[in-house]
Structure formats: structure tokens, C-alpha cells
Amino acid sequence: MKQFVLFLLFFLIVQIDSDAQFKSYFQNGSLRIDFVLSGNAQESKASIFELKKERFYGGSLHKTIDSLNYGEFKISLLDKLDSTVIYTRGFCTLFEEWQTTDEAKRMDKSFFQTVTVPFPKKEVVVSIERRKRNGQFYNLLNTSIDPRAYSIVKGKLNGVKTHKLIDNGNKDECVDIAFIGEGYADYEMDKFHQDIQRMYDYMITQSPFDRYQNKFNFWAVDAVSAESGVTDPRKDVWKDTALKSSFNTLNSDRYLESTHTFLIRDYAALVPYDQIYVIANTDKYGGGGIYNHFSLTSIDNSRSLTVFIHEFGHAFAGLGDEYYTSEVSYSEYFNQEIEPWQPNLTTLINFEAKWKGMISKSTPIPTPAKEKYLDKVGVFEGGGYSAKGIYRPTYDCRMKSNEADEFCPVCQKAIEEMILFLTD
Numbered sequence: 001m002k003q004f005v006l007f008l009l010f011f012l013i014v015q016i017d018s019d020a021q022f023k024s025y026f027q028n029g030s031l032r033i034d035f036v037l038s039g040n041a042q043e044s045k046a047s048i049f050e051l052k053k054e055r056f057y058g059g060s061l062h063k064t065i066d067s068l069n070y071g072e073f074k075i076s077l078l079d080k081l082d083s084t085v086i087y088t089r090g091f092c093t094l095f096e097e098w099q100t101t102d103e104a105k106r107m108d109k110s111f112f113q114t115v116t117v118p119f120p121k122k123e124v125v126v127s128i129e130r131r132k133r134n135g136q137f138y139n140l141l142n143t144s145i146d147p148r149a150y151s152i153v154k155g156k157l158n159g160v161k162t163h164k165l166i167d168n169g170n171k172d173e174c175v176d177i178a179f180i181g182e183g184y185a186d187y188e189m190d191k192f193h194q195d196i197q198r199m200y201d202y203m204i205t206q207s208p209f210d211r212y213q214n215k216f217n218f219w220a221v222d223a224v225s226a227e228s229g230v231t232d233p234r235k236d237v238w239k240d241t242a243l244k245s246s247f248n249t250l251n252s253d254r255y256l257e258s259t260h261t262f263l264i265r266d267y268a269a270l271v272p273y274d275q276i277y278v279i280a281n282t283d284k285y286g287g288g289g290i291y292n293h294f295s296l297t298s299i300d301n302s303r304s305l306t307v308f309i310h311e312f313g314h315a316f317a318g319l320g321d322e323y324y325t326s327e328v329s330y331s332e333y334f335n336q337e338i339e340p341w342q343p344n345l346t347t348l349i350n351f352e353a354k355w356k357g358m359i360s361k362s363t364p365i366p367t368p369a370k371e372k373y374l375d376k377v378g379v380f381e382g383g384g385y386s387a388k389g390i391y392r393p394t395y396d397c398r399m400k401s402n403e404a405d406e407f408c409p410v411c412q413k414a415i416e417e418m419i420l421f422l423t424d
């Protein structure tokens, strides 16, 4: 069965592995699917809110099938006539994080979610799947979309300035990041652009970004906030900002997020993008990053630049948190009975599929936290918010702490694979 699936996947990749094939299924622009996820700790429901046609599609034109299989959710597009799978992509949501909190055991809640895909030429069936506790996908939503329908919204935000601050070439061969300012008043746009430049200057000192600095375009979307700074509920500070972000997301003080996903996507749509990065104009420590959703960081804290690429590690490469001692709102986030999909975490249930090949024969599995192994790739217990049963690749890493010098070799490899997937 597995071989058959692999054969099928290979066949599909071959079938649409060219720009010509891409053009036979897709036209310019992207189809944006805005939907609402609702439920509680036990139940999930998805329903369409609105469909939009956007001017740009930032992604690869020849790799439409997601071979990495990361993410708690997956979107697939099937040609309606012959059921050929023409596009798939994994993603994560704030909803699934909320589902692991105590609040979700007591009540129902809704979250805005958006996925953008290349705009289809013909009628397609869109399916959204999510993983069960056992890691297998099940279907959450199925709907047919006719690209000619009048109900597809074509409006856009007007009067917002955009700039290509770092230009390394064509959107199809680069990772395009849409940086959107949050909590920058109209007189602070120069600072916003300088902040983006600082982020780029730091990023290209870090492996593997140093080797791929000509593969990134940085766009600035000048979202103007009525007030400078961002909302901080624990200090009773409430700001009128463009993206309505806030600290204390999921009742964790340093967790800075915005639940106004559709609003963020309206701003991002003004430029071509593979990733969205919201920069919050504050010196309070915090941020958040969700795979193929968006990243957010405050910018004026002394640790903001390390937080910046840590969060990008989540949102861009599907990396998991390697820490386990900090306070988080989640309980039993990972099912320790299965191998997690995150490339930098393992339960040792299927370690062959992870970084076993990167460990030298003289390093024991699991690896004791002893002096002689501290600079080696191994399997160190503790990671994914749990001190027991989940293992990480090195003693320290950018995905574990702000004190680490860099991403560990396993995280570096995962980031590199994603850069190549999107640009090669």
C-alpha cells in the first residue's frame, strides 16, 4: 500500500513538475480561502467565510505538491473532472494550540484561518484535512470552487504603500517575505524600514541563511496604526493598531499574536509572498510563529533578533520548540505514542525518519547531557514542552533558547530543505 502511495505521489509530482503543467491548471494570482475553525478540546469544525482573488501568487510555479508533509492541517486542490491532485500544502493554526489549553475543555471558540493557493483555471474541489491524535489525516471540509463565480471577492486595500526593500530577484525563484508593521504610527515608517533592514542584516549572519542570502526578498507593507506600540492586557494597555495584535495570547504574557487573520492577509496581499512577518513596534519581549500562517515579533527588545529567527523557524520550516522548562499554556501538546511530524523533535518511535543519519556511531542514543556531548548532534531528552519522552537534536539550539549561538545542524538542514523546496 505504502509503495503504491509513493508511486502515486511520484506520478503526480512528475505530472505537474513544470511551468507548462502549472499553466495548464492555474492562472495568475492566488485564490484566498478565508474560513472559520471552531470547536473545543474534543471537536473541530471548519466552514468557509469568503473566497477572494488576489493579484499575486508568491509560491513556486513548479512544485505544487508538498513533499514535506509537515503541519497539523493540509489543504488539497483536486481537478473536478478527473480528480487529479494538483496542489497540496501543510499548515498550522492558533486554533489547534488553543485546543490544548484548559479553556478549551470548558467552552467553544472560533478562529479565523486563511490559506492561499494558486488561482485555478477550472473548477476544483478543495479539501481541508487535519490530523487525528494518531497523526493520520481526516477530512474536515470539502467544497467545490468555480473560479468564474461572481461571489469571489476581488477588492483590495487602497492607499497602503509597499516597498521591495531587499531585492534578490524574481518572486518565483526567491522566498518573498511580506513584512507588515504593527503599532507604527504614520511618522514612524522610516523606523519600520530600518527595523526590517536590521532583521535582514542579522538573518544573513545565521546559518543556513548566510549561504542563501540571495534567495530572499524582503517587502515592507506600510500598515499605519493610529497609535504607536501594541496592546498589553496585563498592564491594561489597549492600543488602536492596524493588525489588532496583543500580548497574553492564550493567557501567556509573552505570547504576542493577532487573531485578526483576515485583516493581516488583506495587507499581505498587496505584495507577492511566501511568508508573512508582522513586526510589532514595542520593546516588550515576545512573539509567535505558526507554520505557513504567520510570524510575529516585537522589535525593540534586546533579544528581538533571536526571537525573530526562532519564530521564523516555526512559521517557515515547521520546526518545533526544543524547550521544555518555560511556562506555556499547553497541556500534553504532543502525543508521545507517535512520532511527531516536526523535523527537529522525536519520540524515538520512528527515529530512522528523523536525524539518525547525522549522529556519529560513538554517540549514545539517547544522549546523556555530559560535557563531551554538548557540542555533538545526539538525542537529548526534553523538548516540545515536555522534560520526558520527547527528544531534541543538540544540547542547545535557536529553537531551544535565546542563549544558543545558532540553529542546530538538524534545524539548519530543515530550513535549507524548505528554501530549496520553495526556490529550486
Ligand SMILES: [Zn+2]
Pocket (backbone or CB within 6 Å): 322, 344, 393, 394, 397, 398, 399, 400, 407, 408, 409, 410, 411
Ligand atoms: Zn534545533
